[in-house]
Amino acid sequence: MNKIKKGYLLGIIGLLLIVIIALGILFYSKQKEYKQASQNNYNMAFYEVVDYVQNVETYLAKSLISSTSEHGAETLTNLWREANLAQSYLSMLPIESQELSNTEKFLNQVSDYSYSLSRKNIYHEDLSQEDLNNLKDLHNYSVDLANTLNQLSDDLNSGRFKWDELTDKGTVAFAQQVDNISKESFSNLEENFHEYAGLIYDGAFSEHITSSEKKGLTGDDIEENKARQIAEEFIGKDQIKEISNLGYSENATIQSYDFSATNQNDENINLSISKKGGHIVYMNSNREVNTETISQDEANRLGKEFLNQKGYPNMKETYYLKQEGVVTINYAYVQDDVVMYPDLIKVKVALDNGEILGLETSGYLNNHMETRDLSKIKIPIEQARQAINPDLEIGSEGLAVIPTEWKTEILCYEFKGKVEGREFLVYINAENGREEDVLMIVNTPNGTLTM
Amino acid sequence: MQQLGNTSDVQLMARAINGEARGEPYEGQVAVGAVILNRVKDSKFPNTISGVIYQSGAFTAVADGQINHPIAENSTVYKAAQDAINGWDPTGGCIYYFNPATATNKWIWSRPHVKTIGKHRFCK
Structure with a gap:
């Protein structure tokens, strides 16, 4: 009896052991497979980086000796592409982003700068x-x-480091040491750029972008108490149940005092007031909206009325986007019938009762000027009209100031029209007649977007 | 003129916010989205939303798979992602944030601090 039981038990244990071993082998080989797959991906990304950087070097050398602007443009376009791809693959390597941030910046600027130079070449x-x-x-x-x-x-080829040693977070002393060696070899990449100060040029990644002057941020510095007063008045004193100071953000792009308020319905509202001039940098509330009873036209009107009331006159709605019962409307400043797209304010309107749920003014604070000089117009509108594709059936036309990627502005004629049922906006420089931009208007059930 | 993120960008960003900050106040969720977008615009980071989110070692929610955590029905992460894409930036231009209770990286403490929202310290 006992013997039978024992044998039976041993059998079960044996069977279990076999199952465990089988599962172990299965997991081990699966894991090996996954490891191999990620190793392969890292290797691929790495060798792509090596190749593209090699090409960047070659095209940079060629760009120095190109003597015609046509060939120069071709070289620079190639350079733009190769640097862009090098940068994309670089970010796939399993290395903490800050370890390679200067390498990344270098490649981004080479790409962006060569694009900006190739534009020069295009215009001879x-x-x-x-x-x-x-x-x-x-x-x-x-x-x-x-x-x-x-x-x-x-x-890598001689096996002196492996990607999994870079990603393994093992605490074993040996593993850590290997880890350090590999990390060191990668920080050599960064060392190349210790003295790289960056470039200033007409592009999105140019150095001057972050330090550009904020033209709309006018007025004298205010104290926190004054900011709180502005915040209270903005929401409406009778609406506030509670308001608390969240402190001063010295290092923010626009130095500001932040506040958090609760209204009579216990909804939270966040507000940021600039130190300089006491402007509203943003206001945001996240109330749930369950019904939509207000039309888009009505929402546009309510937003505009609100802006008027809060000291932003002459604002015109441009685009809007609806989401979960709230519509976000873009408003641009209008001076002498010219639409100033850089002076942008966004307003969130609740579609159940028309309440204003949010305001975002960074575009306006960065760019707004009461009056811009419009005397630069050198091209009559008839001539600008000639410059556009004859297939475009023009619906409306006017003047507008548009922002560039590098935070400058261009005064343009804006033509809105249709080609084969698709709506487009075409911008012709009013100073030199160049076609500066073409945007496609996409109408969706949730709003109008431009692409 | 505005380049609005497409639907897949909003969804990806909402999942990233969900993975990184689902227990955070709404402002903190918008802030995480704003940091992602500030990185897209910064020369030291990749130039697309997915490039930034999936950059190696950039976000713990990506490394540990939290980014694939299902989004709760009443979650505010979609709205937060849309607000961030529409331009609301509660961080004042930050490109980093961390949870001081769990951060092991000493380097991150050396970055200039802008403000704290919920559990996260936002810095430049």
Whole structure:
């Protein structure tokens, strides 16, 4: 009896052991497979980076000696593409973002800068001596970068480091040491850029973007008490149940005092008031809206009325987007019938009762001017009309100031029209007649968007 | 002129916010979305929303799979993502944030602090 039981038990234990071992092998091989797959991905990304950086180096060298603007434009377009791809693959490597941030910045600026220079070439403008000096500097950096990458590539090929050692967070002393060696070889990449100060040019990643002057941020500095008073008045004193100071943000792009308030319905409202001039930087509330009874026209009107009341006159609605019972409407400042798109304010309107749920003024604070100089118009509208594609059936036309990627402005004729049922906006520079931009208008049930 | 994020950008960002900040106040959720967008605009980071979100080691919610956590029915993360894409930036231009209770990285403490929202310290 006992013997039978024992045998039976042993059998079960044996069976269990076999199952466990089988599962163990299965998991082990699966894990090996996954590990291999991610190793392969990392290797692919790495070798792509090596190749693209090599090409960046070559095209930078070529850009220095291109003598015609046509060929120059071609070289710069290639450079733009290669640097952009190098940058994309670089961010796929399993390395903490801050370890490679300067390398990333270098590639982004090479890409962006070459794009901006290729535009010059398209208009048959020669590169200036400064441009050539910049390209030369960039080329020197790219040579160092390519060399370091080749060294790393050797290390990888000879097995001196492995990607999983970079990603493993093991606490074993040995693993950590290996980890440090590998990390060090990658920080060599960054060392190439210790003295790289960055570039100033006409592009989205240019250095001056962050430090640009905030034209709409006018007025004297205020104290926190005054800011609180502004916040209270903005919401309406009778509406506030409670308001608390969240402190002063010295390092914010627009230095501000922040407040959090609760209204009579216990809904939370956040407000940020600029130190300079006491402007509302933003206001936001997240009330749930369950019904939509207000039309878009009515919402546009309510938003405009609100802006008027709060000291932003002459604002015109441009685009809107609805989501979960709330519509966000863009308003642009209008001066002498010219639409100033950079002076942008966004207003959130609740579609159940028309309450204003949010305000965002950073575009306005960065760019707004009471009056802009409109005397630069050199091209009559008839001539601008000639410049557009004859297939465009023009519906409306007017003047507008549009922002560029690099935070400057261009005074343009704005033509709105249709081609084969699709709506477009075409912008013709009012100073030199160049076609500056073409936007497609997309009408969706939730709003009008431009692309 | 405005380049609005497409639907898949909003959804991806909502999932990132859900993974990183689903227990946070609404303002903190918009703030996480704003940091993602500030990175897209910064030369030191990738230039697309998915590039920023999936950059190696950038977000813990991506590393540990929290980004795939299902979004609760009454969640505010979609609204937060849309507000961020529409331009609301409660962080005042930040490109980093961390939870001081769990942060192990010493480097992150050296960044200039802008403000604290909920559990997260936002910095530049």
